Every structure is written in structure tokens, then in C-alpha cells.
Amino acid sequence: MPAIDVVFFDVLGTVVDWRGSITGEVANFLRRHEAHHIDAGAFADAWVGRYDAAAGAVRDDGRPYVTLDVLNRETLDVSLSEVGIAPSGLPARELDELTRAWHRLKPWPDAVAGIAALKKRFIVAPLSDGHTRMLVDMAKFAGLPWDVVLGADLFQAYKPMPQVYSSACGFLDVAPERAMLVAAHGYDLAGARACGLKTAFIQRSNASDPSKACENQSRHDWDFSADDLCDLARRL
Known part of the structure; x- marks a missing residue:
């Protein structure tokens, strides 16, 4: 060699x-919003699980490149909507900060x-x-x-x-x-x-x-x- x-x-x-770290940040977010009925681990896996398809739109479907922050913010909105939380009802700065959990x-x-x-x-x-x-x-x-x-x-x-x-x-x-x-x-x-x-x-x-x-x-x-x-x- x-x-x-x-x-x-x-x-x-x-x-x-990544999955363990995101789960911890999601748990804190859900606790602040009293969403105790949502399992943080399941939510984190659903959010992380959308990452590949989102990147695939750039890899395979001709979407112009955008950063992972953009993709993760989009998939966060989808994941929240899936569990009955309307992203439009939450402060954008909080959603942006949760997205930045991927930096931590x-x-x-x-x-x-x-x-x-x-x-x-x-x-x-x-x-x-x-x-x-x-x-x-x-x-x-x-x-x-x-x-x-x-x-x-x-x-x-x-x-x-x-x-x-x-x-x-x-x-x-x-x-x-x-x-x-x-x-x-x-x-x-x-x-x-x-x-x-x-x-x-x-x-x-x-x-x-x-x-x-x-x-x-x-x-x-x-x-x-x-x-x-x-x-x-x-x-x-």
C-alpha cells in the first residue's frame, strides 16, 4: 500500500x-414548550432521518447547492408539523437556534x-x-x-x-x-x-x-x- x-x-x-446530541437539544426544546407528549429521541431520529433525502435533492435532482443549515431548517419545519406543532406559531429565532444544534x-x-x-x-x-x-x-x-x-x-x-x-x-x-x-x-x-x-x-x-x-x-x-x-x- x-x-x-x-x-x-x-x-x-x-x-x-449526531443522533445523541440532537436528541438532547430537542429534549430541551420540547421541555421549554411543554410538549411532554413528544418523544425527543423519536423526533430527533425523524429529523436526522430527513437529512439524506434533503441532500439528495442537491446530489441527484438538480437543486442548486444550499448549506446544511438551510436543509436542516427546512426539515425541522416538516418534522415539527408531523407531530402537530406549527412552525409558524414559534419564534423564528428559536427554530434557527435549534437548527444550530448541528453546530454543537x-x-x-x-x-x-x-x-x-x-x-x-x-x-x-x-x-x-x-x-x-x-x-x-x-x-x-x-x-x-x-x-x-x-x-x-x-x-x-x-x-x-x-x-x-x-x-x-x-x-x-x-x-x-x-x-x-x-x-x-x-x-x-x-x-x-x-x-x-x-x-x-x-x-x-x-x-x-x-x-x-x-x-x-x-x-x-x-x-x-x-x-x-x-x-x-x-x-x-
């Missing part, structure tokens, strides 16, 4: 606990130490559907020690569109075969592999998009597989 210079990381689910996602316990260990040898950078401001806010909130932040707004595209992986390599002047993507999602790793990148699968519980609950998460199809990021650092 050629030497690796750059390690890219999927973020949502791989580095941070908590890292998995191994994430900071694992990225720091890998940073000693490789350039480390997120390769996420999150836009630059979201990823910068998330890094500051969670203490993620990236060397550089490349947001989806730089590519005007969502994974697994090939230009995301190829453009990221171009920005860092690295040949695809000398770069690797770390992810807990098989579709993302497959997209990276198709563009010539190496792949590393990380096992995460509660990491998948709820709308992709049946996705095959095989540990055996990729160049590396590891229990967490610290384990991956040891293997590399």
Missing part, C-alpha cells in the same frame, strides 16, 4: 454523536485523542456534508484538532458525489492514492474508494442515518477497520 499523507474524516456519526454536536469519547494521535503523522481534515462555518463551530465546541477545515460549501456538493473527494485531494495537493477517508458509513467509503482513496471503517453504535437503518456496515471490505479512532491510530 502506498504511503498515506492525508487522513480525511467523515464527521456526522464518525467523529461526533458532541464528540465520541475517543475522537479528540484519536485525531490528535493521527495528526502527529498525517494531515488531518474533516470531509463532511457540513459547511465550513458549521465545521469550525463544531471543532471549537468539541475541541477537534483539525489541521484544516474543508466544508461542503467549498465543493458545492454533497457526498458521495465524486467531486467532493477529488476536490478535497486537490485542495491539499495530495494524490488520491495517498489519501484515506475514515468513516462509519459504507456508502461514504464506497464513494471515496471509487475516487481512488484508501478507506478505514470505524465501528460506531447509533451512528447511522435512521433512514439508512439497513445499510450494510461490514468491517471487512475496507483497507482498515478499527473499533475507534485511537485503535485506528495504533494500527496505522
Whole structure:
């Protein structure tokens, strides 16, 4: 295997606990509005579960690129309406603040130490559907020690569109075969592999998009597989 210079990381689910973090923020929101009859976990899964279809409108249906903040605000309105809460009856600033919960996602316990260990040898950078401001806010909130932040707004595209992986390599002047993507999602790793990148699968519980609950998460199809990021650092 050629030497690796750059390690890219999927973020949502791989580095941070998106479903758990969103559930906590939703629980606080529902409590403030005395919506005690709504299960925060189910609501969070419904909201997160609309993410892929919303991004798919950009990937597959010709919608011009908009940031994840825009998509998440739209799907929040749909999710609220589904449980009988009219978004028009709530202050817009509160809905915007709940949408920004995606900027405050908590890292998995191994994430900071694992990225720091890998940073000693490789350039480390997120390769996420999150836009630059979201990823910068998330890094500051969670203490993620990236060397550089490349947001989806730089590519005007969502994974697994090939230009995301190829453009990221171009920005860092690295040949695809000398770069690797770390992810807990098989579709993302497959997209990276198709563009010539190496792949590393990380096992995460509660990491998948709820709308992709049946996705095959095989540990055996990729160049590396590891229990967490610290384990991956040891293997590399």
C-alpha cells in the first residue's frame, strides 16, 4: 500500500454523536414548550432521518447547492408539523437556534485523542456534508484538532458525489492514492474508494442515518477497520 499523507474524516456519526446530541437539544426544546407528549429521541431520529433525502435533492435532482443549515431548517419545519406543532406559531429565532444544534454536536469519547494521535503523522481534515462555518463551530465546541477545515460549501456538493473527494485531494495537493477517508458509513467509503482513496471503517453504535437503518456496515471490505479512532491510530 502506498504511503498515506492525508487522513480525511467523515464527521456526522464518525467523529461526533449526531443522533445523541440532537436528541438532547430537542429534549430541551420540547421541555421549554411543554410538549411532554413528544418523544425527543423519536423526533430527533425523524429529523436526522430527513437529512439524506434533503441532500439528495442537491446530489441527484438538480437543486442548486444550499448549506446544511438551510436543509436542516427546512426539515425541522416538516418534522415539527408531523407531530402537530406549527412552525409558524414559534419564534423564528428559536427554530434557527435549534437548527444550530448541528453546530454543537458532541464528540465520541475517543475522537479528540484519536485525531490528535493521527495528526502527529498525517494531515488531518474533516470531509463532511457540513459547511465550513458549521465545521469550525463544531471543532471549537468539541475541541477537534483539525489541521484544516474543508466544508461542503467549498465543493458545492454533497457526498458521495465524486467531486467532493477529488476536490478535497486537490485542495491539499495530495494524490488520491495517498489519501484515506475514515468513516462509519459504507456508502461514504464506497464513494471515496471509487475516487481512488484508501478507506478505514470505524465501528460506531447509533451512528447511522435512521433512514439508512439497513445499510450494510461490514468491517471487512475496507483497507482498515478499527473499533475507534485511537485503535485506528495504533494500527496505522
